[in-house]
Amino acid sequence: MPKEEWGVKRICPTTGKRFYDLNANPIISPYTGEVVNVETGKGTRTMVADKADKAAMADDLVDDADAVLDDDDDTDVDLGDDVLDDDEDDDVSLDEIADVAAPDDE
Numbered sequence: 001m002p003k004e005e006w007g008v009k010r011i012c013p014t015t016g017k018r019f020y021d022l023n024a025n026p027i028i029s030p031y032t033g034e035v036v037n038v039e040t041g042k043g044t045r046t047m048v049a050d051k052a053d054k055a056a057m058a059d060d061l062v063d064d065a066d067a068v069l070d071d072d073d074d075t076d077v078d079l080g081d082d083v084l085d086d087d088e089d090d091d092v093s094l095d096e097i098a099d100v101a102a103p104d105d106e
Contacts, residue, residue: 010036 006020012029
């Protein structure tokens with residue numbers, strides 16, 4: 001467990017080695033003697049699209065009021081109703097479905 005007086009663990013940007021900053025201001029790398037710039041992270045992480053990208057995105061959008069749905073009732077589709085017919089021969093009792101072999105049975 002690091003001690004509080006050691007400060008925050010940092011990474012030297014030149015060597016990539018880790019070190020504690022010893023709560024010093026400015027932070028100096030013990031490996032290179034250079035001042036380490038610390039990013040505060042206050043910037044946004046979102047990307048901002050430039051004007052060309054925004055214009056291209058605006059061209060791709062379609063207004064819902066102008067959209068036309070293809071609703072032709074003239075088209076007849078055979079749904080295969082014979083597949084949906086109930087066959088009396090396919091009735092299976094619940095006892096047969098629940099009949100599961102025990103681990104000792106084969």
